[in-house]
Amino acid sequence: MTEPLIQLRGISKSFGDRQILDSVDLDLYPGEALVVIGPSGTGKSTILRIIAGLLPPDSGEVLIKTQPRRGLVEDDNERIRIALVFQQSALFDSLTVAENVGFFLLEHSSLSREVIREQVADKLALVGLTGIEDYYPAQLSGGMRKRVSFARAIMSNPHQPEDNPEVILYDEPTAGLDPIASTVIEDLVRRLQKSPGGCGTYIMVSHQESTIRRTADRVVLLYDGKIQWQGPVSAIDQTDNPLVRQFFEAKVEGPIRILD
Structure with a gap:
C-alpha cells in the first residue's frame, strides 16, 4: 500500500484555556485531494499551519514521508516542499507580480x-494570467490575486527538482469571491492537480459547498477538536451523520453549537 506523504498522530493544540485540536490523527496520500470542513473556529486553519511547520503542536507528532518532523519548518531538513496558499493571498504589495511569483527562486536559487x-511567465500562463508580470497586486482583482498566489505556490526550480512542491495547502481559496470567480478558482485547483508543472496533492480548508464538492476526493469534518466524520465526497449526500447533515443543510438546530 502507498505510504502517506504526511501523517498527523495525536495532534493537540490549545490557545489559552481553549482546546482547538484534541488528539487528531490524519493521513494525506500522494495524488489525493483532501478537504477539511467544519464550522468556523474549529481548528481547520490551525491544522494547515501545523502541517506547514509554521505552528508547533502541544503534543503529538507530524510525520513527513513516515519520518517525524523535528521542530518547525526552519528547524528541520524537510523531505518535501510544502506550499501554503493563504486565505487573503498574502502577496507583497511593494513587489510586482513577477517578483511575488518568483520570490522563492530569487531568495533560494542562483538562477x-x-x-x-x-519560469514566472510559465507559471502565470498555467494559472491563466499572461502578460501581467509588471503589475502590482493593487492593480489586480481579488480573483487575479488568488491566481497569482497559486502561481507562486507552484514555482519550481528547473535545476533542482527536489525543491519542487509536492503538497499544496489551500486555506479558504474561494473566500470572499463571487460565485463565478469561485468557479474559476475551483477549476484551477483541479487543473493544477493534473497539469505538468502543477502539484498533484493538496489539502484544502473550505466551508463553501460548491468548493467542497468540486475540489475534494475525500472530505474530513472537524468539530470539537476531533475528526467526527470522513469519507469520499460522493458520501456527503448518503451519510446519516448528524453533523454532516446539519453542516450541509445549514440548519441552526442540531449538534453543532452556534458560536456567539
Missing part, C-alpha cells in the same frame, strides 16, 4: 533573473 522571469 539568473532572466531564467527566473521565464
Whole structure:
C-alpha cells in the first residue's frame, strides 16, 4: 500500500484555556485531494499551519514521508516542499507580480533573473494570467490575486527538482469571491492537480459547498477538536451523520453549537 506523504498522530493544540485540536490523527496520500470542513473556529486553519511547520503542536507528532518532523519548518531538513496558499493571498504589495511569483527562486536559487522571469511567465500562463508580470497586486482583482498566489505556490526550480512542491495547502481559496470567480478558482485547483508543472496533492480548508464538492476526493469534518466524520465526497449526500447533515443543510438546530 502507498505510504502517506504526511501523517498527523495525536495532534493537540490549545490557545489559552481553549482546546482547538484534541488528539487528531490524519493521513494525506500522494495524488489525493483532501478537504477539511467544519464550522468556523474549529481548528481547520490551525491544522494547515501545523502541517506547514509554521505552528508547533502541544503534543503529538507530524510525520513527513513516515519520518517525524523535528521542530518547525526552519528547524528541520524537510523531505518535501510544502506550499501554503493563504486565505487573503498574502502577496507583497511593494513587489510586482513577477517578483511575488518568483520570490522563492530569487531568495533560494542562483538562477539568473532572466531564467527566473521565464519560469514566472510559465507559471502565470498555467494559472491563466499572461502578460501581467509588471503589475502590482493593487492593480489586480481579488480573483487575479488568488491566481497569482497559486502561481507562486507552484514555482519550481528547473535545476533542482527536489525543491519542487509536492503538497499544496489551500486555506479558504474561494473566500470572499463571487460565485463565478469561485468557479474559476475551483477549476484551477483541479487543473493544477493534473497539469505538468502543477502539484498533484493538496489539502484544502473550505466551508463553501460548491468548493467542497468540486475540489475534494475525500472530505474530513472537524468539530470539537476531533475528526467526527470522513469519507469520499460522493458520501456527503448518503451519510446519516448528524453533523454532516446539519453542516450541509445549514440548519441552526442540531449538534453543532452556534458560536456567539
